[in-house]
Amino acid sequence: MELTGAKIFVECLKAEGVDTIFGYPGGAVLYLYDELEKAERDGDIRHILARHEQGAIHAAEGYAKSTDKPGVAIVTSGPGATNAVTGIADAYMDSVPLVVFTGQVPRHLIGNDAFQEVDIVGITRPCVKHNFLVMDVKDLAETIKKAFHIATTGRPGPVLIDIPKDITDDNAKCEFHYPESLDMRSYNPKVQTKESDIKQAVEMILASERPIIYTGGGVIMSGASNELKDFTQRLNFPITNTLMGLGAYPATDKQFVGMLGMHGTYEANMSMHYSDLIIAIGARFDDRVTGNIEKFCPDAKIIHVDIDPASISKNIKVDCSIVGDVKPVLLELGKELDRRGAKPDQQALANWWKRIATWQEKNCLAYNTNEKTIKAQYVMQKFWEISAGDSYVCSDVGQHQMWAAQYYKFDKPNRWINSGGLGTMGFGLPAAMGVQLANPGADVACVTGDGSIQMCIQELGTCKQYDLPINIISLNNGFLGMVRQWQEFFYQKNYAMSYNEALPDFVKLAEAYGHVGVRIDNPADVEGALKEALDDKKRLYFLDFITEAEENVYPMIPAGAGLNEMKLL
Amino acid sequence: MNSTTNKRHVISILMENEAGALSRVAGLFSARGYNIESLTVAPTEDASLSRMTLVTRGNDDIIEQILKQLNKLIDVVKVHDISEFDHIEREMMFIKISASNNEDCASIKRMSDIFKARIIDVKNKTFTIEISGDRSKLDAFVSAVSDYNIIEIVRSGCIGISRGSCALKAEEA
Numbered sequence A: 001m002e003l004t005g006a007k008i009f010v011e012c013l014k015a016e017g018v019d020t021i022f023g024y025p026g027g028a029v030l031y032l033y034d035e036l037e038k039a040e041r042d043g044d045i046r047h048i049l050a051r052h053e054q055g056a057i058h059a060a061e062g063y064a065k066s067t068d069k070p071g072v073a074i075v076t077s078g079p080g081a082t083n084a085v086t087g088i089a090d091a092y093m094d095s096v097p098l099v100v101f102t103g104q105v106p107r108h109l110i111g112n113d114a115f116q117e118v119d120i121v122g123i124t125r126p127c128v129k130h131n132f133l134v135m136d137v138k139d140l141a142e143t144i145k146k147a148f149h150i151a152t153t154g155r156p157g158p159v160l161i162d163i164p165k166d167i168t169d170d171n172a173k174c175e176f177h178y179p180e181s182l183d184m185r186s187y188n189p190k191v192q193t194k195e196s197d198i199k200q201a202v203e204m205i206l207a208s209e210r211p212i213i214y215t216g217g218g219v220i221m222s223g224a225s226n227e228l229k230d231f232t233q234r235l236n237f238p239i240t241n242t243l244m245g246l247g248a249y250p251a252t253d254k255q256f257v258g259m260l261g262m263h264g265t266y267e268a269n270m271s272m273h274y275s276d277l278i279i280a281i282g283a284r285f286d287d288r289v290t291g292n293i294e295k296f297c298p299d300a301k302i303i304h305v306d307i308d309p310a311s312i313s314k315n316i317k318v319d320c321s322i323v324g325d326v327k328p329v330l331l332e333l334g335k336e337l338d339r340r341g342a343k344p345d346q347q348a349l350a351n352w353w354k355r356i357a358t359w360q361e362k363n364c365l366a367y368n369t370n371e372k373t374i375k376a377q378y379v380m381q382k383f384w385e386i387s388a389g390d391s392y393v394c395s396d397v398g399q400h401q402m403w404a405a406q407y408y409k410f411d412k413p414n415r416w417i418n419s420g421g422l423g424t425m426g427f428g429l430p431a432a433m434g435v436q437l438a439n440p441g442a443d444v445a446c447v448t449g450d451g452s453i454q455m456c457i458q459e460l461g462t463c464k465q466y467d468l469p470i471n472i473i474s475l476n477n478g479f480l481g482m483v484r485q486w487q488e489f490f491y492q493k494n495y496a497m498s499y500n501e502a503l504p505d506f507v508k509l510a511e512a513y514g515h516v517g518v519r520i521d522n523p524a525d526v527e528g529a530l531k532e533a534l535d536d537k538k539r540l541y542f543l544d545f546i547t548e549a550e551e552n553v554y555p556m557i558p559a560g561a562g563l564n565e566m567k568l569l
Numbered sequence B: 001m002n003s004t005t006n007k008r009h010v011i012s013i014l015m016e017n018e019a020g021a022l023s024r025v026a027g028l029f030s031a032r033g034y035n036i037e038s039l040t041v042a043p044t045e046d047a048s049l050s051r052m053t054l055v056t057r058g059n060d061d062i063i064e065q066i067l068k069q070l071n072k073l074i075d076v077v078k079v080h081d082i083s084e085f086d087h088i089e090r091e092m093m094f095i096k097i098s099a100s101n102n103e104d105c106a107s108i109k110r111m112s113d114i115f116k117a118r119i120i121d122v123k124n125k126t127f128t129i130e131i132s133g134d135r136s137k138l139d140a141f142v143s144a145v146s147d148y149n150i151i152e153i154v155r156s157g158c159i160g161i162s163r164g165s166c167a168l169k170a171e172e173a
């Protein structure tokens, strides 16, 4: 039977098993919405109406990061599409599998500066894994198939499909057939790991005396936490995670030395710096991790496992590269270790652990408390305890993000959801919506600051519409705190534009949207407020913690310094 | 060899002949700050594929990244740094020269013969000459005629191919 483009669109989503699509309607996508609404009525696909296209994309990201499915979103042409760009760029930087549909003006108007026309394929080209403009309804189904395939395989990422309106109307029809498989000669995400690389890596592991395992978001994407645990524990090596990789290895385990990088722990950064072998797994030597690359880990040999060959030796030259999906690679490394039946020098390893223990004694995450003002660190620590370490934590960007990463000990993967690569303020709340929708019944928190929360505050409406009982933990210091911290350290305390003037009353704001708002300014009330919010599984709580205004995130590697040059409190 | 020296590389790219494919490559180079000395592109014997020859400069690390990043583009089927192999390069040039007297006319013709260039148009003592060869030959010709009045030069940019049976081809499915 011949179907319209709009119908084909919906049939393709069903064939891909899409149960949730995030979006915002507009002229260019009305035929698509017409069909989406019917699909919703039939109970096939649920559409979540965000309050801003950026929110829709971040929600799709949250959905994807907390499930093993891609996030799907739809926005209209022109401003709808440009509003989505921040979210798309965010997904690109953090390798989040997304399929984003944008409406486009009818084909005959393309290039005419038509109403609500933008070249979104051109605009997003540098921040998508791939994008398509569909110029024939006959190509629609295959294009959608390709988009899902590309977004979810290899190193995942966002794929955008731009659909001119006249491809979706009643005149554009064709026979519908959803391809079962694809043959793309230009895209083959299957990588063949070389046996010789595995052998070389094991050789290096066995020869090491001061090893460290450094893992990133790739382990989580690969679903390789169990394999990582086995690998790490059989070797008894210290392990550190990047900001993106938290939860890949249980944070409460004794081999875990904390997060590394700019605001990582002293012991993690010192262990990296003085190691003689770094086993980097699904991590990409980001500049926030390496500090000054001239000073980076002078004695270390490096093994790098990554699915993306372009990530290897990009920032730091490595000695052994293993291109492949983390999970099978870890299994291969394990097998080769079995086969060799040997162990690294255990005496050297014991000495190494002793040295690490001296760094751990610094207790770098200790902070001063007093009875008068709430410390953000304390809120995060208590939240971790009270939620039994089992909440999803979606974060915005700033000091609060670092405190969440430092004090919430993630023992499970996919629980920590933040914007690492792009550092997008406004990510937290919509991401939490996506997580809550994908995981009904789970505890989902949004850790935010008084600056970040205002960047997507309108999504409180979405939370109300879909009854999402998110726990918003606002660490309200009255400042754009991370900016203020940098100004304190590096700009002679000239707090240029970093004071948040005219903050709204967040309690009233939450209430205006139909939620519960609570203001907490006494340290003694912190636990009670957190308990109350966690106990209420029905309503969204906006917990506005009034925290120490000029608190800084420690420890810190100043710009240009090496990992061994951390600034401690 | 010093890996930090900037060497000239000729990169052959076989890619899907899709709208936007060229801008993906050009965009990659500008976004990542790689240099493009020249770039040519045209369809191949298989109309669904385009072949691009891109000349760039960089040290070994940069060239390695360029090749990896090109390979990552979804439309790219194959990439080869043909300057690493025995290969042939050609570039074509049109050059328009005006002569002020008959003596100049004669020597422009002679010069063209020496360089195996072809005069393809003459009007009012203005010669349009076609010449092809590798870059240095074209440069040499330009300098040989530089005493005359050069009105216009158009160069195609380099195209390249490896010698022998080795070829840049899409694998049969």
Ligand SMILES: Cc1ncc(C[n+]2csc(CCOP(=O)(O)OP(=O)(O)O)c2C)c(N)n1
Binding pocket: A396, A397, A398, A399, A400, A401, A423, A424, A425, A426, A448, A449, A450, A451, A452, A453, A475, A477, A479, A480, A481, A482, A483
């Ligand atoms: C969209 C966006 N704009 C600007 C920035 C730069 N920036 C990084 S952190 C920060 C301050 C965040 O303030 P707030 O949300 O109050 O959190 P705090 O640091 O106080 O915890 C700013 C402005 C950014 N990351 N994202």
